Amino acid sequence: MHLAVYVLRRLAYMLVALFGVSLVAFVVTRLLPGNPAYMIVGEMADESTVIAVTERLGLNLPIHEQYFRYIQQLASGDLGDSWRTRNPVTTDIGSRWPATIELGSAALILALAWSVPLGIVSALRRHSISDRLANALSGFGVSIPEFFLGMILLLVFFATLEWAPPALGRTLGDVPPHTTGLYTVDAVLAGDWEAFKAAAVQMILPAVTLAVTVGAPMVRVTRGFMRETMASHHIRSARALGVPERSIVLRHALPNVLLPVSTMGAIMYGYLLGGTVLVEFVFARPGIGKYAIDSISESDFAPVLAAVLLSALSYLVVYLVMDILHFVIDPRTRT
Amino acid sequence: MTGRPASPATEAPPLLDIENLTVGFHTGTEDASMPLQGVNLRVPHASRMSLVGESGSGKSLTASAVIGMLPEGAEILRGSIRLGGEDLIGAPKRRLRDLRGRQIAIMFQNPRASLNPVLTVGGQIAEVIRTHSDAGRRESHRRAVDLLDQMGVPDARRRAGDYVHQYSGGMAQRAALAMALSCQPDLLIADEPTTGLDATLQQQVLELVVEQVSDRGASLLLITHDIAIARQTCERTAVMYAGRVMESGPTASVTSSPANPYTTALLRAFATVDEGRMYAIPGTVPTLFGPLAECPFASRCPEAGDVCRDGVPELRAIEDREVACVKA
Ligand SMILES: Nc1ncnc2c1ncn2[C@@H]1O[C@H](COP(=O)(O)OP(=O)(O)OP(=O)(O)O)[C@@H](O)[C@H]1O
Ligand code: SF4
Ligand SMILES: [Mg+2]
Numbered sequence: 235m236h237l238a239v240y241v242l243r244r245l246a247y248m249l250v251a252l253f254g255v256s257l258v259a260f261v262v263t264r265l266l267p268g269n270p271a272y273m274i275v276g277e278m279a280d281e282s283t284v285i286a287v288t289e290r291l292g293l294n295l296p297i298h299e300q301y302f303r304y305i306q307q308l309a310s311g312d313l314g315d316s317w318r319t320r321n322p323v324t325t326d327i328g329s330r331w332p333a334t335i336e337l338g339s340a341a342l343i344l345a346l347a348w349s350v351p352l353g354i355v356s357a358l359r360r361h362s363i364s365d366r367l368a369n370a371l372s373g374f375g376v377s378i379p380e381f382f383l384g385m386i387l388l389l390v391f392f393a394t395l396e397w398a399p400p401a402l403g404r405t406l407g408d409v410p411p412h413t414t415g416l417y418t419v420d421a422v423l424a425g426d427w428e429a430f431k432a433a434a435v436q437m438i439l440p441a442v443t444l445a446v447t448v449g450a451p452m453v454r455v456t457r458g459f460m461r462e463t464m465a466s467h468h469i470r471s472a473r474a475l476g477v478p479e480r481s482i483v484l485r486h487a488l489p490n491v492l493l494p495v496s497t498m499g500a501i502m503y504g505y506l507l508g509g510t511v512l513v514e515f516v517f518a519r520p521g522i523g524k525y526a527i528d529s530i531s532e533s534d535f536a537p538v539l540a541a542v543l544l545s546a547l548s549y550l551v552v553y554l555v556m557d558i559l560h561f562v563i564d565p566r567t568r569t
Numbered sequence: 570m571t572g573r574p575a576s577p578a579t580e581a582p583p584l585l586d587i588e589n590l591t592v593g594f595h596t597g598t599e600d601a602s603m604p605l606q607g608v609n610l611r612v613p614h615a616s617r618m619s620l621v622g623e624s625g626s627g628k629s630l631t632a633s634a635v636i637g638m639l640p641e642g643a644e645i646l647r648g649s650i651r652l653g654g655e656d657l658i659g660a661p662k663r664r665l666r667d668l669r670g671r672q673i674a675i676m677f678q679n680p681r682a683s684l685n686p687v688l689t690v691g692g693q694i695a696e697v698i699r700t701h702s703d704a705g706r707r708e709s710h711r712r713a714v715d716l717l718d719q720m721g722v723p724d725a726r727r728r729a730g731d732y733v734h735q736y737s738g739g740m741a742q743r744a745a746l747a748m749a750l751s752c753q754p755d756l757l758i759a760d761e762p763t764t765g766l767d768a769t770l771q772q773q774v775l776e777l778v779v780e781q782v783s784d785r786g787a788s789l790l791l792i793t794h795d796i797a798i799a800r801q802t803c804e805r806t807a808v809m810y811a812g813r814v815m816e817s818g819p820t821a822s823v824t825s826s827p828a829n830p831y832t833t834a835l836l837r838a839f840a841t842v843d844e845g846r847m848y849a850i851p852g853t854v855p856t857l858f859g860p861l862a863e864c865p866f867a868s869r870c871p872e873a874g875d876v877c878r879d880g881v882p883e884l885r886a887i888e889d890r891e892v893a894c895v896k897a
């Protein structure tokens with residue numbers, strides 16, 4: 235199949251998926267108890283003010299009409315306003331999403347760096363030390379809740395050892411001039427080493443927390459695929475013709491394993507980019523996840539909807555990019 | 570299980586000489602599973618030998634032992650394997666790996682699965698060539714293309730850059746053969762190489778294997794269920810049952826006047842399958858735990874008597890062949 239046709243089809247599919255997500259999310263937020271009008275005007279306001287605000291927000295209209303209004307708004311690139319921050323939601327997201335992207339990317343890199351090599355090495359030697367280490371670490375990572383691990387790390391490295399800085403946002407130093415919104419990247423671009431260190435050091439503990447929990451299932455998946463590949467007929471055939479073990483592992487087995495493992499990595503990245511609510515909360519990082527729960531607790535609908543859509547979009551985009559990459563890399567998709 | 574018939578003086582010293590090969594799973598204890606129970610098999614230079622027998626008789630396991638790639642948990646308990654006089658069982662791993670591909674090559678069933686899906690066909694052949702020679706990248710690729718061409722892959726230069734999923738079953742088989750023969754092995758072991766191909770393709774591939782092996786002065790050990798294939802490709806045939814060779818000799822005489830009742834039963838089962846009726850040898854293949862104490866066929870053999878249970882019949886030279894049966 236032609237790549238362009240494939241991509242167009244996937245983009246169309248993506249639109250449909252986003253449409254579905256927006257519909258469900260919209261209905262759910264409208265069914266939540268609590269009239270935002272009260273939250274906006276305050277409990278003491280008189281009845282007529284409440285009615286006026288309700289009408290201004292369109293909350294008195296039937297739900298399907300409210301939804302059509304929302305979709306029209308979306309189509310023009312407007313995500314609505316947050317009454318809590320008094321900003322357009324796009325502005326809020328523009329300042330918060332980079333924090334999530336920065337942390338999510340760092341966490342993904344760390345996760346891949348420990349889980350894929352460990353999965354591969356442990357698959358090659360059953361019952362070896364690396365195999366047992368893989369079992370122990372992945373078992374730990376899978377079973378411990380993210381926020382709990384984050385708290386333990388804070389307790390040990392901040393409160394006890396005092397190696398880590400207090401968990402107070404994205405940086406305790408200077409904010410580098412805005413280019414990408416990712417503080418570490420912007421600091422490097424500006425050549426500001428101090429600002430880079432200040433931003434990076436704030437990311438270490440939350441990134442490690444996420445790398446442990448996200449990497450754990452990846453160890454198992456990688457090990458499983460590697461074992462399966464090493465037992466396959468073509469590996470046996472290559473060995474039977476004397477191909478050296480180094481080439482068997484690196485040239486013959488690895489590419490067969492990295493294809494499915496990269497799909498798993500993409501799923502994890504999609505999850506991370508959607509905002510990791512509890513970790514952002516524990517480390518007080520102003521990302522999308524924290525923005526969403528702060529908004530939920532105050533019936534601030536527009537940001538909640540936006541966060542849900544953004545999360546879905548992250549998944550879909552990362553997945554699409556991964557599929558396109560596979561389309562280019564995997565010879566089996568070509569004919 | 571020690572003695573073996575002396576080879577007739579006229580026979581050249583064999584290329585492959587397997588003596589009393591005994592393989593067990595989960596080592597140590599005597600009543601562990603022992604699928605090979607003293608296999609004796611000789612393949613002369615520049616000859617073609619087929620190994621036939623029911624499923625589970627130990628044909629593939631014998632081949633795995635020869636290339637030093639037994640499955641996990643299996644161990645050679647007794648016996649020897651010699652290739653051109655060199656002992657393979659005691660050989661260091663390095664030496665075995667060096668022999669694989671260069672002196673012994675093996676083709677497994679299902680050629681499509683035996684080629685790597687993400688490497689080009691030509692690239693895989695070229696790598697085997699580079700492993701066993703000092704040919705460079707360019708030279709090894711040129712030789713790979715030549716080989717594909719010799720095996721009858723049309724437009725070999727272009728096809729060398731294709732992946733196995735782009736090959737038909739017959740073409741994949743030719744590519745697998747090219748890879749196996751790429752370093753001029755003295756012995757090609759083909760384990761059910763044509764299973765899954767339709768009759769016409771099967772015929773073509775077998776003819777090609779015979780032609781290529783003969784042209785190179787190599788020997789062929791062809792493992793098959795199909796006695797018709799054995800008849801048409803190999804001058805000698807060995808019949809295996811329950812981890813033992815029951816009879817071996819010239820294919821024509823073994824398959825026309827069998828000397829072992831097991832061979833007779835196998836031929837009868839095969840002939841009736843050919844006619845479209847079902848005939849199976851009555852009874853079941855024994856599960857082999859611990860060493861045999863009697864003829865493994867005794868429980869199913871129509872001619873079995875008390876003498877058959879006194880011990881395991883050894884292979885004896887009788888006229889033009891070797892037979893393991895007390896009554897032969
Ligand atoms: N990996 C293994 N683990 C345990 N036992 C095995 C293993 N491989 C083979 N065996 C045993 O060895 C016996 C012989 O197996 P082998 O594969 O050599 O049979 P075969 O003659 O090639 O049969 P087929 O015609 O079905 O390929 C089997 O019946 C089985 O009991
Ligand atoms: S030794 Fe006895 S049981 Fe075995 S094949 Fe010969 S006659 Fe049959
Ligand atoms: Mg077999």
